[in-house]
Amino acid sequence: MSIRISNLTCGYKGHAVISGFDAVVEQGSVFCLLGPNGVGKTTLFRTMLGLLPAIGGSVEVDGEETLHCSDKHRAKLLSYVPQAHTPPFAFTAADVVVMGASAVGGMFGRPGVSNYDVAQRAMDELGILDLAPRAYTELSGGQRQMVLIARAVAQGSRYLMMDEPCASLDLGNEARVLEAVKNLARKGFGVVMTTHSPAHVAQCEARGVLLMRDGSRVTGGVEELLDPQALSRAYGVDVAVGKAACGQGPDVLQTTLCGPVVR
Template structure:
């Protein structure tokens, strides 16, 4: 079995101690070279979980470890070399070019107030090519479509060259063609040893990509384990509160809601 990269032990978190916790008693292991999908409807704590793993939020109780080391023992620069995030969306206050924006992924490797090197620029351009948007490198990020901006966020994370990649609803702004492109990118990253933790409310994405799936509802883990075992008609019906059926089509599982 591959090594555990990220572990959560009895993690509890909320935004207001006068209200119920958003994350309640999470125990979770993320293994090296795997893709883990956090699956559940909107508002159940999926994004909060990613922010906890990044160290942006501190648990009320419980422990989070990265490579066996407590998360709080890492500096922000060290974390930036370990974990990259692809958020659902991101406000951009300045009119960066696409290449300039992707170069922000090189920040953990640059000295304070330092400028990108030619090597940084080459890595950023290769990330744009990998995301399929190198032709946009000189375009302003302000004028891009939602799908194009999502792929720029993908490229920025690729330029960060981390061993762990977190994705928050990565397909939410993508059309079918770009969704297919992203799935292929993630599959290649997994083959090259990248560990991926992603949230989604699309069971089809979990079935297409993940080794392990965690089903969440109301801040609690309902089921966790190999995706083929966890993602089934009964569990999805329980999580989404509507009749769901999984069928096999040309050797692939497809999700139908009835």
């Protein structure tokens, strides 16, 4: 059971940004698209979600091709967690999660009791059931992000696509979101996550990484790609990689700028 990406070429108006990309994302694992801003992570991500037409190649989810299927069917296979989301009305957090539980219904269908039950289970699974009655627009950035993850879980897909889920979050909320990502993978979800921070890759225990820079890319394991030389080439600065002890918990990866810009 996996997402299988084969020879995927994507870009805009026929101009390829990424060509011939191959990857496999297994259920129960996290795959990170890592790299600095502007290297094509979002373009690849949007193509996989069907938001941009692919120039070539295929994306299969558990053997089903998704690039040319209907939006309704794709919603059964892939769930999406955006960087940020502000609804036009002050929905409760529960209402936002219910939108995921009813995503595969008709356009004008109204959510039923079963949809609210699914939403409640998703929020409970993520430990945010106490947020259910609160206005989504009044929540903190970290709380909103957890609600968006619950919405994706409620959608019923076993694969979650997360676009910079820690963008603009403080250190505490960043840690909570990454812990949620790690726990979802442990429960059997497959997660594809974009990030510009190498530390996020280690903190969510990603099994696979795509490291991108200026149109070039390298795929591999975490130990291979979270290497000082590989990161220095990708980000254009001299980087040191180490681990910091964190109380009784696991060591946390740290990256440190330690020299001039790499040319």
